[in-house]
Amino acid sequence: MIADDTEVVERNILIKFGLFGEALLEKIAKKQKILNDDFRLSHMIDLLVHLHIIAEVRVNHLNIITEDVDFEKEKVHVVTDVKSNKEKIKYFFPCALPSYDKLNPALTEIQPLLIAWEIKYSGTTTLAIPQGLFPLTIVHLLERKKEEVDFSPDRDSHKFYRYHDAMSLRVYERYFIDIINRYTHLEIHFRGYKKSYSQIVAEVRELLRKVMEKSSKNLKVEEDTKFIFAFKCPEKGTYCIVREKDKSKGKASTWCTECVSQCNVLDLENDDSYRCWFSDQLSSPGNKFASLEGQDPPTKKCGVQHTELDTSNLIHILDILKKHGYSGVDYYYLGLRLGLLPRTLDVIEEESKGNVRNGLRECLKAWLEQKDNVKSVGGPTYDTLIQALRDEEENAVADGIEKDINTKK
Structure with missing residues (x-):
């Protein structure tokens, strides 16, 4: 809830970009009578950061604010000078953002990766995720070094998302991921892919794994129930669950929840769109990248x-x-x-x-x-x-x- 005396610019920056500063938070807190001598504004911010509800925005991130932003058909000039904005725009709160209204089709050269928990009941396998996973995961990603993860360009380009259930982020400076909350699973789109970038896709998967492990711990998910990676089944639209390489398996494989004849999407001939995510679990030592089968060496x-x-x-x-x-x-x-x-x-x-x-x-x-x-x-x-x-x-x-x-x- 936003205080009545909040300036239009501050309010719209929060809604459009999910960004706010101490001044706005203090207005809201005073309006709600949250603060006192024992619980000050700094305590409140520390608590929100500690709980990973908000992420502290580094100075470099301020470039996402354009100089002229059309807020509700009213032209508003947003100051982009780092010094003047340092106090005004400092924290990112994904839950303040609106819901997406339209998504762009996923690229076909690399299939979306799904992240969820495998739920088995009466012979049926479905996917599910705990409530609160999406914003927590976004905050954890933005807490990493900016060379690894940073904000994407402005969503007004219609190529990137900044919503409370869909977020685009820049990874490793040259690539982008879209993270979409499908409520039964998280869906990851990777952009910037080329044949020679396959090791980057696998590295992004491992980055997501680290963040998901942190989120699982924060949400108190039982240790014996571990999240899995999966793909949409190309045959039935259900799920192909990835069984990763481990001590008992020499390479990664997939198991389709409803296909009698397994799709084996990681082994499709001349199709790297699935297996690029797990290239490091399919290669044999001393051999070239397994996903290049069928291409000229x-x-x-x-x-x-x-x-x-x-x-x-x-x-x-x-x-x-x-x-x-x-x-x-x-x-x-x-x-x-x-x-x-x-x-x-x-x-x-x-x-x-x-x-x-x-x-x-x-x-x-x-x-x-x-x-x-x-x-x-x-x-x-x-x-x-x-x-x-x-x-x-x-x-x-x-x-x-x-x-x-x-x-x-």
């Missing part, structure tokens, strides 16, 4: 030698990149293409302290040491390096290296 794409490289080749790779004009400024994203995970690259970036040359060296060294998911995207070869450069639109560099390597054959 890198050697056919590049036509170059595919001998496995190691750290003894580091100086030559640095030299050949320099020779063909690779600046190294975007080494972080090149590393992602090569199979390195954000947590590895974050450490490299932090320790390099802005020195691009050192960052590139350590990135390539980690690649040559086959850290993280390097093997799953082809291993450390010139083929995979060239393909990664092409994916980063460094075509001139890729062409130069390919020409040099082919000349030496």
Whole structure:
């Protein structure tokens, strides 16, 4: 409930963006006579943050406020100066947002991932989620480092959601996820996917797992009832529940709740739209990413030698990149293409302290040491390096290296 004397701008920012500052909260609290000498405004905010009802917004997040916002057909200028807004807009409250009225169709190149609890009763299997899971999960995601999770652009673009039951977030700076509350399950859409990004999709799944584990603990969900991942069954529209890789199973698989003949969506020929979510649970050590079955291998794409490289080749790779004009400024994203995970690259970036040359060296060294998911995207070869450069639109560099390597054959 909003205090009567709340300014129009503050009220509309709360409703449209879910954002509020201490001044607004204090007005509401005083109106409701919540505060006293023993329970002050700072105590109230600390309690709401501790319970993960609200998320503290970092300064960087303020870029989501556009300078001219049309609130209820009234043109309102919203100040975007960081200093003037620091006190006014500081906390995010997802429950203040309206419900979505329309959703965009999910992309077909990557199927939505479902998260829920498996409920078995009288031979029937259904999915369910505990009440309050959606806003709690959103707050937990926004509590992570902004390099991992941040707000998406303004929802007025009609490409992104900011509602109390549908939320779009930016992940790992270059990608987006839509989280939709279907009330029986959470539905996750991933955007920004390309064939060479498969390790990122699996990393997003693990990010969601960590957040769901926190949410489960906060909601006091019984420890013996663990959430599961699933897909919509392509045949009957029911559910294909993922049975993840563990000590008893060599790889992930699916079980359809109603199909007599199982769909096995993780094993569909020439269809990576499901299995990209579990690429790390389908690959065999030393083999390329399992989801690339049916595609031309890198050697056919590049036509170059595919001998496995190691750290003894580091100086030559640095030299050949320099020779063909690779600046190294975007080494972080090149590393992602090569199979390195954000947590590895974050450490490299932090320790390099802005020195691009050192960052590139350590990135390539980690690649040559086959850290993280390097093997799953082809291993450390010139083929995979060239393909990664092409994916980063460094075509001139890729062409130069390919020409040099082919000349030496």
